[in-house]
Amino acid sequence: MDESNEIILQKSKRLTSVVWNYFERVRKADVCYAVCIQCNKKLSGSSNSGTTHLRNHLMRCLKRTNHDMSQLLTPKRKKKENPVTLATPISFDEGQQKDEYLRPKFDQEQHRRDEVVLSRGSGGRFSQERSQVDLARMIIMHGYPLAMVDHVGFKVFARNLQPLFEVVPNSTVEDSCMEIYMREKQRVQHTLNNLYGKINLSVEMWSSRDGANYVCLASHYIDEEWRLHRNVLNFITLDPSHTEDMLSEVIIRCLIEWRLESKLFAVTFDSFSVNEEIVLRIKDHMSQSSQILINGQLLELKSAAHLLSSLVQDCLEAMRDVIQKIRASVRYVKSSQSTQVRFNEIAQLAGINSHKLLVLDSLGNSNSTYVMLETVLEYKGAFCHLRDHDHAFDSSLTDEEWEWTRYVTSYLKLVFDIASDFSRNKFPTANVYFVEMCDFHIQLIEWCKNQDNFLSSLAANMKTKFDEYWNKCSLVLAIAAILDPRFKMKLVEYYYSKIYGSTALDRIKEVSNGVKELLDAYSMCSSIVGEDSSFSGSGLGRAMDTRDRLKGFDKFLRETSQNLNTTSDLDKYLSEPMFPRTGEFNILNYWKVHTPRYPVLSLLARDILGTPMSILAPDSTFNSGTPMIADSQSSLNPDIRQALFCAHDWLSTETEAFKSYNEPRNSTIV
Numbered sequence: 001m002d003e004s005n006e007i008i009l010q011k012s013k014r015l016t017s018v019v020w021n022y023f024e025r026v027r028k029a030d031v032c033y034a035v036c037i038q039c040n041k042k043l044s045g046s047s048n049s050g051t052t053h054l055r056n057h058l059m060r061c062l063k064r065t066n067h068d069m070s071q072l073l074t075p076k077r078k079k080k081e082n083p084v085t086l087a088t089p090i091s092f093d094e095g096q097q098k099d100e101y102l103r104p105k106f107d108q109e110q111h112r113r114d115e116v117v118l119s120r121g122s123g124g125r126f127s128q129e130r131s132q133v134d135l136a137r138m139i140i141m142h143g144y145p146l147a148m149v150d151h152v153g154f155k156v157f158a159r160n161l162q163p164l165f166e167v168v169p170n171s172t173v174e175d176s177c178m179e180i181y182m183r184e185k186q187r188v189q190h191t192l193n194n195l196y197g198k199i200n201l202s203v204e205m206w207s208s209r210d211g212a213n214y215v216c217l218a219s220h221y222i223d224e225e226w227r228l229h230r231n232v233l234n235f236i237t238l239d240p241s242h243t244e245d246m247l248s249e250v251i252i253r254c255l256i257e258w259r260l261e262s263k264l265f266a267v268t269f270d271s272f273s274v275n276e277e278i279v280l281r282i283k284d285h286m287s288q289s290s291q292i293l294i295n296g297q298l299l300e301l302k303s304a305a306h307l308l309s310s311l312v313q314d315c316l317e318a319m320r321d322v323i324q325k326i327r328a329s330v331r332y333v334k335s336s337q338s339t340q341v342r343f344n345e346i347a348q349l350a351g352i353n354s355h356k357l358l359v360l361d362s363l364g365n366s367n368s369t370y371v372m373l374e375t376v377l378e379y380k381g382a383f384c385h386l387r388d389h390d391h392a393f394d395s396s397l398t399d400e401e402w403e404w405t406r407y408v409t410s411y412l413k414l415v416f417d418i419a420s421d422f423s424r425n426k427f428p429t430a431n432v433y434f435v436e437m438c439d440f441h442i443q444l445i446e447w448c449k450n451q452d453n454f455l456s457s458l459a460a461n462m463k464t465k466f467d468e469y470w471n472k473c474s475l476v477l478a479i480a481a482i483l484d485p486r487f488k489m490k491l492v493e494y495y496y497s498k499i500y501g502s503t504a505l506d507r508i509k510e511v512s513n514g515v516k517e518l519l520d521a522y523s524m525c526s527s528i529v530g531e532d533s534s535f536s537g538s539g540l541g542r543a544m545d546t547r548d549r550l551k552g553f554d555k556f557l558r559e560t561s562q563n564l565n566t567t568s569d570l571d572k573y574l575s576e577p578m579f580p581r582t583g584e585f586n587i588l589n590y591w592k593v594h595t596p597r598y599p600v601l602s603l604l605a606r607d608i609l610g611t612p613m614s615i616l617a618p619d620s621t622f623n624s625g626t627p628m629i630a631d632s633q634s635s636l637n638p639d640i641r642q643a644l645f646c647a648h649d650w651l652s653t654e655t656e657a658f659k660s661y662n663e664p665r666n667s668t669i670v
Contacts, residue, residue: 019054036061131165136176140647145632146640149173174640181643184650188231192258195221198265198607202303202615203251205270206235207626208634213238215247216645217254220268220427222610226592228427230612233258235645237638248281261286265293266476268301268612270626293521297514298476304433305422305614307469308415311462312366315408318458322404323369326376328395329383330358343382350381370412373405407447407455411462414443422614429587429609430480437477438495441470445499476611478511479518483605485579485590519570523600569600 023034025045034045034054038061043053139146147170148154155167192199199221206214217234234254238246255261264286267279279300286299293299316323333343347354356375361368376383380402387396397405418436422428444466447459481491492511497504579590587609595602633641 017051017054019051019058022058023054126162126164128164128166131162132168132172132176133180135168136173136180137651139173140177140180140644141651143630143644143648145630146170146173146177146636146644147632174637177640177647178643180651181647184647188233188650189258191223192219192221192231192260192263195263196224197221197603197610199260199263200266200268200607200611201233201251201254201260201264202268202612203247203270204303204615205626206629208629209631210634212240212634214629215250217251218612218615218649219258219260220610220612222588222606226588226606228429228588228610230427232646232649235642237641245275245277245281248278251278251282252285255285261288264299265607266298266301266611268303268615270303270306270615293518298518300472301476301611301613302469302472303613303615304437304469304473305419307466308419309366310465312370312412312415314462314465315411315458316366316369318454318461319404319408322397322401323373325395325397325401326373326405327360329393329397330360330372330376332393332395333358333386334360343379343386346385347379347382350385352379352381354378366412367416370409370416373409373412377402377406377409403452404454407450407452408458411447414440427612428614430476430611430613431484431587431609433613434477434481434491434495437470437473438499441466442495442498473613475511475514476608477613479515479604480608480611480613482511482515482574483591483601483608484587485573486581486585488574488578490578516570519600519604522603523569569598573598573601 020034022037023043023045024037026033026035026042032045032047033042035042036057038058041057043057135149138144139148149167150170158165158167199219202216202218202220204216204218206216208214215234215236215238216232217236218230218232220228220230222228234250234257236250238250251267255264267282279296283296283299333339354375356378358375358379359368359372361372383396384402386393418440421436422432425432444459444463448456448463450456450459478492481487482489484491489508489512493504493508496507496511500507579585591602591605591609598605629641629645633644636644
């Protein structure tokens with residue numbers, strides 16, 4: 001073909017269609033051609049010919065099969081309902097090598113472009129950098145493994161969805177995740193440092209299937225709008241040779257890193273074997289930078305859910321031999337269809353109307369063991385008949401073992417019900433725990449009176465562990481109950497009379513004195529803050545302060561009226577009628593509204609109610625062992641592991657917001 005007299009025309013502003021990005025307009029004599037820059041084929045380029053035939057050619061051009069045709073070839077749409085032409089999908093069924101699909105051949109100029117206009121009607125622009133950040137955020141938010149970017153399936157999906165997106169290596173995604181982590185960490189730190197109230201810390205041990213140990217540190221607080229928050233601060237990988245003493249160093253480093261030494265109110269531990277030296281070291285460090293409230297009585301707390309989980313494990317361990325026989329009994333009944341049919345007939349003859357199915361429990365899941373025991377008890381009559389008439393059935397329980405099973409199942413049921421009450425709220429305030437733990441305390445006292453030596457001994461061991469928890473946490477539980485306007489001091493008086501009997505008045509007085517002493521400390525702190533804030537403005541204000549001849553009188557007035565004001569604030573709250581216990585009640589809304597009425601008491605309420613009295617996920621209460629990280633995270637570098645774990649928690653608010661945004665607008669939120 002003679003191309004000597006062909007002239008390449010500059011594209012005029014009238015050529016607005018995106019197809020002209022992939023054609024050269026050439027004039028030969030008086031005829032205009034459109035030359036495909038992919039295959040050099042000539043098509044009519046006259047302005048009267050339109051661009052439909054050019055689009056059709058590009059759809060058939062094999063050298064453009066890897067491009068997003070919905071972006072490049074879709075005609076301008078006047079109606080939104082017109083269908084969009086989709087990209088030709090990448091497939092491994094057409095005899096071509098995978099590498100050809102994973103490395104599409106872009107025009108060099110096109111490949112160097114940072115952004116390209118998309119014809120999706122939104123006016124958006126593709127950005128490699130933005131997409132790379134979105135990919136990292138997606139991995140963080142949903143806990144996807146970092147290695148997913150190396151999976152062939154992901155690469156195929158990404159190329160079909162957006163051919164301009166260049167899949168980045170694993171290391172680059174790690175860098176993006178770390179950048180997100182550092183940015184979000186600054187945001188969380190700014191929030192914590194500007195918080196007016198105190199901050200509580202929770203300490204929870206984690207593990208992995210390869211035997212590694214980790215510690216998760218999280219902050220818990222109520223903000224100025226009286227909203228309860230929980231933020232993971234650190235996820236530390238413990239050295240395999242670590243000792244318990246190292247835990248105090250980890251906690252202290254966390255306080256220093258986040259600048260929380262002067263803001264710490266209490267630390268809630270998940271383990272009941274925490275060495276006292278750990279708490280003493282933390283107290284000693286805090287005493288150097290801040291005041292420790294009421295001699296640190298509130299500093300060390302234990303998780304209620306971990307207590308319940310530990311008691312469940314104690315019960316099951318004591319019943320291990322009996323539970324093994326129960327498992328063998330269930331296996332025998334389910335060993336064949338004929339045995340199952342005969343067992344069902346026996347159950348009907350015995351008048352058992354239960355519709356529950358006999359199922360074996362799952363090892364490590366105490367909830368399933370509880371369900372198995374509860375179901376077996378309903379079929380007790382059938383199992384006893386089987387014991388007397390089937391000589392092949394050799395795993396039957398004695399009458400005494402049936403009695404043990406009945407009592408232990410009732411113990412487990414009570415714990416299960418308490419855990420269910422705790423799980424009604426994702427992060428319940430501290431006031432919801434007092435009633436449940438007092439009821440459990442009373443029940444433990446009754447169980448210890450059982451005439452059966454096995455059951456009374458089991459109950460005594462459970463009470464010993466409970467008493468350790470109660471000695472650490474009862475004061476905070478009681479104060480939180482007092483700060484619930486539906487109960488105030490009356491609830492403490494009611495339960496303590498049942499628990500302590502003749503010594504109840506002394507115990508009640510201890511709680512009353514504890515509240516007053518704590519409130520005195522808060523009143524003093526609020527006065528200091530008020531004094532500082534009064535003269536923290538302009539230089540003129542500070543100059544006037546130095547010439548104030550009554551400055552000493554103001555200090556004298558605060559000191560001499562301190563106790564009177566505090567007592568009046570507390571007495572005023574306690575003397576007023578209790579809030580009715582009908583309908584829905586939000587204790588945080590109550591204190592938000594009543595902060596002006598009880599200015600000092602509300603400061604205490606903010607910190608007490610925000611104390612994490614339980615730090616175990618509701619669905620994990622009956623699971624043995626510590627929480628475990630995903631296998632894909634256990635092999636990561638400790639820094640990137642911490643970044644992914646923490647950032648996942650910090651970005652979870654975005655996930656919740658996205659869900660809320662996509663809910664039907666006519667839905668009613670209760």
